[in-house]
Amino acid sequence: MANNIFQNELIRPELRAGIKQLGFSEPTRVQTGVIPKLLDGNNLVVQAATGSGKTHAFMIPVFNTIDTAQKTTQAIITAPSRELAQQLFDNARDLRERSGLAVSIMHLAGGIDRERQMAKVEHQRPQIVIGTPGRIKDFIEKKLIKAEDVQTMIIDEADMTLDLGFLNDIDEIASRLNQDVNISVFSATIPARLKPFLNKYLQKPEYIVIDNPTVISPTVHNYLIDIGGRSRNGVIYDLLNIGQPYMVLIFANTKSDVDEIHHYLSKKGLVVAKIHGDISVRERKRVMRDVQDLKYQYIVATDLAARGIDIEGISLVINAALPKDLEFFIHRVGRTGRNNMEGTAISLVTADEMEPVHQLEHLGIKFEIKAIKNGELVDRADFGRRKKREATNEKLDPKLVGLVKKSKIKRKPGYKKRIKTAIARDQQQKRKISQRQAARDARRARKGRED
Incomplete structure (x- = not known):
């Protein structure tokens, strides 16, 4: 095995050539941690920041597992929005073109003509399906995608999937897959509300957390x-x-x-x-x-x-x-x-x-x-x-707060001193009133005990 994970001997030669054509030389931390694990068929829960290179961390192993001779849907990749699904689809097509692999890929998402998509799937079963949870679930329910053929499922941006309320669709998809399917989850954060799903469908997953000491990029x-x-x-x-x-x-x-x-x-x-x-x-x-x-x-x-x-x-x-x-x-x-x-x-x-x-x-x-x-x-x-x-000013009467503000304005000699004197006199008066009230309360208390 080469030191550079992109030259891992478990990766097909065509893919290695394609990765080089993409200009990838040094893998990111998430790619170094994830690619070998997915190549070994592990279930992963990966927490990595936006822009960390996680897309190709799962895309390369997915391509590597596709049997081009089998004209069935072997991998599903979900994204919580049309735009994210389109972005993943574009990355997949780019990797395919650079590698020269005969892998059929299809983009299933809302906003695209559904009837045309159905006709296309019936004509040729895509080996990799990339799309939004709702549209993929719809095609599985109609048997246009045979869930039993799927070997790999990748859930990208899982926290956003949860936030948008699409986790039920993901649940429906996962429940129809074979028990030995490999499922991996990628997310910028792993909310506690996601844990029940992870425990339900991922068999002994391995957690990979790519920490950034500053949480956000040092750049x-x-x-x-x-x-x-x-x-x-x-x-x-x-x-x-x-x-x-x-x-x-x-x-x-x-x-x-x-x-x-x-x-x-x-x-x-x-x-x-x-x-x-x-x-x-x-x-x-x-x-x-x-x-x-x-x-x-x-x-x-x-x-x-x-x-x-x-x-x-x-x-x-x-x-x-x-x-x-x-x-x-x-x-x-x-x-x-x-x-x-x-x-x-x-x-x-x-x-x-x-x-x-x-x-x-x-x-x-x-x-x-x-x-x-x-x-x-x-x-x-x-x-x-x-x-x-502000906390100091809150202890003063509103009228005295106004005096404090006025004291900052340039005035004739002695003006600030008069304001300070007024504030001190006001505070002294309040102390006297407080002391008198305390004395009255004490007298009432003594009288009550005598009665």
Whole structure:
């Protein structure tokens, strides 16, 4: 066996040649850990970050197991969205062309003419099926794909499959396969809710966790900006004018937020694309073609829409707000800093939104605190100092808070001293009132005991 896993003697010579043509020389950590295990026929649960090279970690062994003489469906690969399925299908076709292997592959997903797909499958059984859970389940139920012939099943992006509610479809598919089928699961995270499925269908799986000590890629500069009372859209626009980013992906939590940011930036004269669930498949494909053709420099998207697309050259990711589900933070930031290229991720928060930041820091994610000053990003003091000041002000009456703010304005000599005196007098008066009240309470208590 060669030291480089791509030259493993268990891999077909045609595949090895194809891998070389793809320009793969040094395998990634996930490829080094996964490929030998899958070649040996093990069931795996693989946790690896977005952009780690996991697609080819399972695609190469899948191709290696296909018996080209058998015109049956031997492998199923599922993805939770049409775009992800298309991406996997494109990778598979590319690997096939580079290798020159006579392997039939079919893409089964929503948004593609179902009747035409059915006719195509009846004419020629695909040896590898790549698609979304619902469409694959439909074809298995109609006996267009014979589940008993399947030897390998790969579930990609399992956490997203769970989030989108497709795990029941996966369950239906897996329940129809032979007991000796090899099933492997790939995911950026392994939620606890996924464990029942893993225990049900994976026979003694081996867990492979590719840890990144910093959770996100070390090539990513991860910044945090306190927007204070400023408009988020205004801050986003300012960021787009700093440092001339090559391509920017802006994340928003809701479709309406995406529409609002898109409208604001468009009014500012920027050519901006938007991607969310309410946009038709045809329109989304058109937008993606235009993005690949560099007709757009800025893209605004929701999490689930963006998880299904692969855009090369993202130099800046902006989180208009932190995601409700913090696992998406890793997916968002993973869109930049790929292939050892440097990238920047900037998250916009207010002082009241620091709890999610603390949770992310607990996961090992480190932030650099930044501010925008004179059209540049500069270092700033930690949020903690500001919160301490706010905590001090909360102890004062509202009218005295106003006095504190006024004290910062340049005034005539003695003005600040008078404010300090007023504050001290107010606090002294409160102490006297408190002491008197305590004395009255003590007298009432004594009188009650005497009665």
